[in-house]
Every structure is written in C-alpha cells, then in structure tokens.
Amino acid sequence: MPQSKIILITGCSSGFGLLMAARLASKGHRVIATMRNLDKQAPLHDEMRARGGALDIFAMDVTNKDSIQNVVTEIGAKYGTIDVLINNAGYGMGGFFEDLTDEEIRSQMETNFFGVQNVTRAVIPFMRQQRAGKIINISSVAGFSGSPCFGAYNASKWALEGFSESLHHELAFWGINVLLVEPGTYKTKIFYENAQYSENFYNEQSPYYEISKFLEKRVKDYVDDCHKDPEDVAALVEKLINAKNPSFRSIPDIESQCMYLLRKFLPFRVYRWFIRKGLFKEFQSRQ
Ligand SMILES: NC(=O)c1ccc[n+]([C@@H]2O[C@H](COP(=O)([O-])OP(=O)(O)OC[C@H]3O[C@@H](n4cnc5c(N)ncnc54)[C@H](OP(=O)(O)O)[C@@H]3O)[C@@H](O)[C@H]2O)c1
Numbered sequence: 001m002p003q004s005k006i007i008l009i010t011g012c013s014s015g016f017g018l019l020m021a022a023r024l025a026s027k028g029h030r031v032i033a034t035m036r037n038l039d040k041q042a043p044l045h046d047e048m049r050a051r052g053g054a055l056d057i058f059a060m061d062v063t064n065k066d067s068i069q070n071v072v073t074e075i076g077a078k079y080g081t082i083d084v085l086i087n088n089a090g091y092g093m094g095g096f097f098e099d100l101t102d103e104e105i106r107s108q109m110e111t112n113f114f115g116v117q118n119v120t121r122a123v124i125p126f127m128r129q130q131r132a133g134k135i136i137n138i139s140s141v142a143g144f145s146g147s148p149c150f151g152a153y154n155a156s157k158w159a160l161e162g163f164s165e166s167l168h169h170e171l172a173f174w175g176i177n178v179l180l181v182e183p184g185t186y187k188t189k190i191f192y193e194n195a196q197y198s199e200n201f202y203n204e205q206s207p208y209y210e211i212s213k214f215l216e217k218r219v220k221d222y223v224d225d226c227h228k229d230p231e232d233v234a235a236l237v238e239k240l241i242n243a244k245n246p247s248f249r250s251i252p253d254i255e256s257q258c259m260y261l262l263r264k265f266l267p268f269r270v271y272r273w274f275i276r277k278g279l280f281k282e283f284q285s286r287q
Contacts, residue, residue: 002242006079008032008071010062010119011089013040015188016138018047019234020086026051027238032075032082034060036067036089062089062115065122072122082126084241087116088138092153092190094216095198096208104198105152112156117163124171131175136237137164139182141256145263148279149215168248179240180249184256186230191223214283228253 007024011017012033021033021044033044038059048055056078058071075082093100093108116137127133142150143157161180168178185191197216200206236252251257262271 004028004030005083005241006030006032006075006081007084007086007241008034008075008082008119008123009086009088010034010060010115012044012057013037014043014194015190016183016186016230016233017086017088018044019231020088020237021055022047022051022053023231023234023238024241025055026053028053029241030079031055032058032071034058034071036061036064060119062087062119063110065118068119068122072126076126081130082123082133083130084134084136085120085123085127086136086138086237087119089115090138090156090190091194091196092142092150093196093198094149094212094219095152095201096149096206096212097151099200099203099206099208099212100152100198101200105155108152108156109159112153113159113163116160120167124176127171127176128174133176134241135167135171135176135178136240137178137180138233139164139180141182141184141251141259143180143182145259145275147275149212165248177246178248179246181233181237181240182249182251182256182260183233184228184251184253184259185223185226186228186233187223187226188230191219211283215279218279228255 007029009017009021009031012021013035021031025031025048033055035041036059038057041057044057058074060067060071062068090112093104095104120135137160139160140157142154143161146154164178164180171178201212203209233252236250240246240250251260
C-alpha cells in the first residue's frame with residue numbers, strides 16, 4: 001500500500017473532482033475536498049458511503065483568495081503540510097469571439113487560469129518547506145487544440161499549459177513536481193447543469209446565431225453519445241500520485257492521445273482540414 005498523502009483538491013461538488021476525492025480517500029489518503037458551495041456536498045458524502053473511508057470538506061472558491069487562505073490555514077493547523085494539490089475546478093464558456101463580452105472572457109480566465117495560480121501560490125510554501133510535493137493541473141485537449149466557439153476556454157487552458165510548463169522547471173529545484181492531465185470529452189456536469197454560454201449566444205440578431213445553434217447541438221449529441229468513464233481520469237491521477245517519475249503530460253483516453261499526436265506531427269493545414277470537416281462540413285452543406 002503506497003504511503004498515505006495529504007491531498008488538497010478543488011471543485012469536488014461534481015465530476016472529476018468528486019470522483020478523485022472519493023477514490024483517493026477510499027484508498028487511505030487524507031483528502032481535503034473543497035467546493036465553493038457546501039450545499040452541494042451530499043453527492044460526495046453518498047459516494048464516500050458507497051466506497052468507504054473519510055475526508056474533510058471545506059468551502060473554497062478559487063477566485064476568492066480569503067477562502068483559499070482559510071482552507072490552507074486550517075490544513076496547516078490540522079496536518080502541518082500538503083503533499084499533493086489537484087487544481088481541478090473549472091468551467092467552459094461557449095461562444096464565438098465576437099459574441100463574447102470582455103467580462104465573460106475575463107471571468108473564464110479568473111477561474112480556469114488565475115484560480116489555479118491563486119491556490120498554487122498559497123500551497124507552494126508548504127511543499128517548498130518539505131522539499132517535496134506534486135501539483136497536478138487538470139487541463140484539457142482544449143489546452144493544445146483550438147476549436148471554434150470555445151476560444152475563451154481554449155485560451156484559459158492554453159495559458160494553464162504554458163504556466164504549468166514554466167512552473168515545472170521553477171519548482172524542480174525544490175523537489176516539487178508539476179504535472180498536467182489533459183482529458184478529452186467525458187460526460188460530466190460541465191456539459192449539462194454547469195455549461196455556460198455567452199449571453200449573445202442566444203441573440204437571434206448575432207451573425208453567429210445559426211452556426212452557434214448548430215454547434216451547440218453537435219456538442220450535445222457528441223457528449224450524449226460519449227461513454228468514456230470519468231473514473232478513468234481519477235484512476236490516472238491516482239497513478240500519477242503514486243509514481244516516482246511520472247510524465248509531465250498525461251492524456252487519459254486513447255481518442256485524445258491520437259488527437260495529441262495528430263496535432264503535434266501533422267502539418268497544421270492537414271490538421272485544420274480534419275477539425276473543419278468534423279465541425280463545419282454538415283453546416284456548410286445546409287447553407
Ligand atoms: N468533462 C470533460 O469532458 C472535461 C474535459 C477536459 C477537461 N475538463 C476539466 O476538468 C475539470 C473538472 O470538470 P468536470 O468535467 O468534472 O466538470 P463539473 O462536473 O462541472 O465540475 C466542475 C467543478 O468545478 C467547480 N468550480 C467551478 N468554478 C469554481 C470556482 N470558482 N471555485 C471553486 N470551484 C469551482 C464546480 O463547482 P460548482 O458545482 O459550484 O459549479 C464543480 O465542482 C475542469 O477544469 C474542466 O475544465 C473536463
């Protein structure tokens with residue numbers, strides 16, 4: 001049995017965060033599961049009852065530095081340190097660039113990019129002091145492959161990737177390992193209850209209205225038909241925590257591993273053809 005670690009996770013009210021928290025706690029790790037709204041903790045308790053084990057649940061909004069500091073202070077007092085930080089909290093803002101407001105784009109960056117920095121900044125001193133630790137950032141295929149209508153999300157994850165690579169080098173001096181996980185599409189609330197679209201996405205006067213509606217349906221059909229198990233992401237993260245020398249970048253699903261290789265090795269004009277063929281061909285043929 002691997003040594004028990006003190007693990008802080010953001011965004012545990014649903015999806016990957018909930019599954020990672022429950023899985024790791026049931027394996028004997030001391031998990032501090034955080035969520036911005038404690039009224040949403042019942043599903044995590046249900047999952048813990050099913051799997052067995054115990055964890056701490058604290059309120060944390062990654063855009064609110066006071067709430068982060070409160071949690072980190074409590075962990076310091078109770079456990080003295082943090083071995084692993086999993087930056088998972090996030091959401092996706094849909095909308096073509098001209099339909100998105102500055103505020104919508106900034107808000108996306110506040111959570112998916114600056115939110116990660118806020119929590120990471122508060123946690124690094126613990127890890128630096130013990131000269132050990134892992135920071136696992138949940139990015140996405142959207143962090144290396146752009147798609148129309150999701151530019152704000154792409155930008156937030158792309159920024160997260162650049163930051164993570166830089167921090168990977170900076171913190172190596174202190175024995176801290178920064179890692180990226182890049183999942184493809186999994187059926188979680190990010191595509192349903194938590195899905196967010198720009199206000200103009202629903203504006204019939206927008207020049208992008210028809211294509212937005214078309215893409216919204218394409219995404220919905222694709223996700224409805226998606227049968228990958230989000231538990232695979234939790235299993236991969238557990239492997240990364242236990243591994244002595246894990247890869248900087250990990251992609252849980254084969255589909256996205258192929259996408260990564262195509263993006264890396266195909267000339268962009270060929271890769272672009274695949275993306276546009278998949279997304280636009282049907283729409284164009286209807287015009
Ligand atoms: N599902 C996928 O296909 C997929 C693919 C690639 C990457 N990802 C990434 O995986 C991560 C988890 O997403 P998911 O699929 O598990 O979606 P999810 O079920 O919607 O979970 C997202 C979690 O993030 C939380 N959150 C959002 N904003 C927050 C904030 N400001 N402070 C604290 N928590 C906040 C949500 O809390 P509330 O309940 O309060 O909203 C929720 O707990 C995200 O970073 C996402 O970008 C997902």
